Amino acid sequence: MLRVFCFDSLGVTVEDVFLIDPDPVRGGRERGVRVELRLLDPEPWRGSINASQRVVADRAVWRADFLETAADTKDRMHHHPGMIDNEPGQRVFTEDLTGDPMGWLESQLADAVPLLESAKVEDPERHRPAADALRENLAEVVTSVSAVLDRVRAGDLAKTPVRPGPR
Structure with missing residues (x-):
């Protein structure tokens, strides 16, 4: 399930994910919720005043992965500050994130401008x-993330591993 919250020039995506780590040393299955801060590309107006307008949420600039393995909840929760060209870079683990995941998320998204600065977004x-x-x-975004994570933990979401290519 993919949820998108749009706030003029910024969007937040919330998606359940099931990943199989290709690294044989780390290995394992991870399930949880991926949250990304994205730039919303401005689109030219089309059609009448009543026409539906195009929304493009392409460029991800920050990511938090609320991932867990079956063996230990919260053991793979991490974030990716300053994503460049939609690539996440290294995983960053912090005690604040695993200690209070939703409180941590709220503190991160309370001011998105520093997250944009870390991603080298122009102006x-x-x-x-x-x-x-x-x-x-x-509050609505965090509630959504929490609800999706609850559904992943209940086995309702993140049932199929993510595979490259079309959805």
Whole structure:
């Protein structure tokens, strides 16, 4: 299930994921929720005033993975600050994230501008109105992440491993 929250020039995606780590040393299956902060590309107006408009949430600039293995909950939770060209880079593990995942998420997304700066987004302050709108609606985003994670833990979501290619 993919959920997208749009706040003018910024979006937040919430998606259940099931990953099989290809590294034979780390190995293992991970299930959980992936949260990404994305830039919403401006699109030209099309059609009448009543026409549906195109929404493009392509460029991911920050990611948090609320992943768990079957053996130990919260053991693979991490984040990827400053994603470049949609690539996540190294996993960053912090005690704050595993200690209080939703509180940590709320603190990270409370001001998205520093996350944009870490990703080297040009003129991150131009996204200030969208960052403010995200902060004002943060409870709804965090509630959604928590609900999806609960459904993953219950076995309702993240049943099929992610595979490269079309969905």
